[in-house]
Amino acid sequence: MAAAVEADLCFPQFNSSYRKITRSPAVSMLIYITLSSIAVLTVVLNLLVIISIFHFKKLHTPTNLLLLSLAVSDFLVGLLMVFQIILIDGCWFLCDLMCSLYFLLDYGITSASVGTMVLISIDRYVAICDPLHYSTKVTQSRAKVCVLLCWLSSAVFQGLVLRDNVRHPGRYNSCYGECIVVVEYVAGIVDLLLSFIGPVSIIVLGRAILYDCSLLLSEQILMLAGSFNLTTLKSERKALRTVSVVITVFLICICPYYCVTLTGGDAVLSASSVAFVMCLFYFNSCLNPLIYALFYPWFRKSIKLIITLEILKPGSCEANVV
Template sequence: MVTLEETDLCFPQLLNSSCRKPIRPHFETMLIYILLSFIALLTAALNLLVIISISHFKQLHTPTNLLLLSLAVSDFFVGLLMFFQIILIDGCWFLGDLMCTLYYFLDYILTSTSVGTMVLISVDRYVAICHPLHYSTKITVKGVALCTCLCWVCSALYNNLIMNNNLKQPGRYNTCIGQCVIVIDHVAGLVDLFLTFIGPVTVIVVLYMRVFVVAVSQARAMRSHIAVVNIQCSVKVTKKSELKAAGTLGVVIVVFLLCLCPYFCLTLTGQDTMLNASSAAFVICLFYFNSCLNPLIYTFFYPWFRKSVQVIVTLQILKPDSSKINIL
């Protein structure tokens, strides 16, 4: 007969060496399973549509859209990673120490890349709004492609350095079988906090504050029918489309920061942020949910995305020369 203690273990046959499952009502567990599974599938599907749209249609091959493509790729993999988070709902990890470490490693890479991409988006909008006459020469498709590739590579190398001890010996910090944790030393943790949160957020806020000031000045100029406005950035002409794009991407960045801040606030206060801890489950899921929100924002603000989705869903994308369809 199986005892109550055995049923509470991740691996009942291992008895004392196994981790214990957290006690949670069955209805609550099933609700979380269904909710997270739906969000994960929706996140992967929506971001896959963004990836296909920007990659396939030639009209969408612009510097700004390449940055959105990089963000969509990151968000797509976040959607896939959420299925591993679902595994941890019961507080037990059944995929082994190596997979646990790789899961964290990929998760950290995606986080760093997303933050880096947000900084690049802020720089792109800053140049477009504050220095519009130099935008076409300073911001090119090849240049942005190179920057996004460097962002991914540097993120992988950086996190490999941060997680070196965990990668060398997966599971070295687990206290029982069925646990999935990693430990980063205090100094590396502070450096990581500055490089992936405090520094980038400061850059993003400063650049977008400047963009906001210039956008307001341009809006007043257009209302007053003034052709030339002498402001600090020496902006002569700013296209309405650029202002609209800045506003839309501003919404993306604000939502990103709102979803990101709770996670790093826990880190700043020194609280435990292990993925199998119930106290951190909400903030981690909130950060993951941001990856689902980005395509929804595009749907509301970008007509080209709605039209491209229609072309993809109706399978018109399979027709010859479909990449040349007028999407804009």
């Protein structure tokens, strides 16, 4: 009996060791294979998006810079999945500081993803509802500044939310080999408002306005303007549909994450207890490049040039992939 109890402990040599999550070997292997597959696909596919937008000059547009920011966050999510794979049985084998940093990175990347979605919604709003002034209002330099501010503010804000956990790593662990952080009630409420409720409200409201604007105003404006044509209108509407799919999938995948991690009083977050919602969030990061491949011809062309190593040839950055 004692041997069976020790087998259930993460560190049998310590009496205060955290107890492993009990699963059958087949289920554990299935989870391991699933997470590993999602991680590899997420990293590879988003790396293709990053290389495509970064390398080909034709893709250096404000909208694609925002997609690049989203791809970077998704790429980092894929790398973070390594820690979730380590936590399959609930045991944390790294130091307490790494546990705190893991949650800090997770929170920061998530906030940056949500912020990028807000920027994408604003970009589409201006493109559809005010197309005549889009090129002057939305420039590459402004897009870069917005992306930079989004990432910096996410890092600073989440650093403040988890500051006690980073300063005193492991202070809330009750057992050896456990990985939890505690978000204070007030900090959790502020995080919920600024990182989820507020941005999601803007995104949902923006989508409603975009569709009304597209149906009622855009066609008339573009038909009357000499510098625009019906092809431009169709292109903008196609981009709107693609972004709408990305945003819808994002909301479906991220809502359970926030519902689990930011509810109640002092939210005690166990890395093993949020495995399902984390996997759902990770899966969204894998889906985004597949959505691009389905709706964006430039991404399919870029992938072909990357896989065939055509991008290594001189002047390949000038290729017309649009």
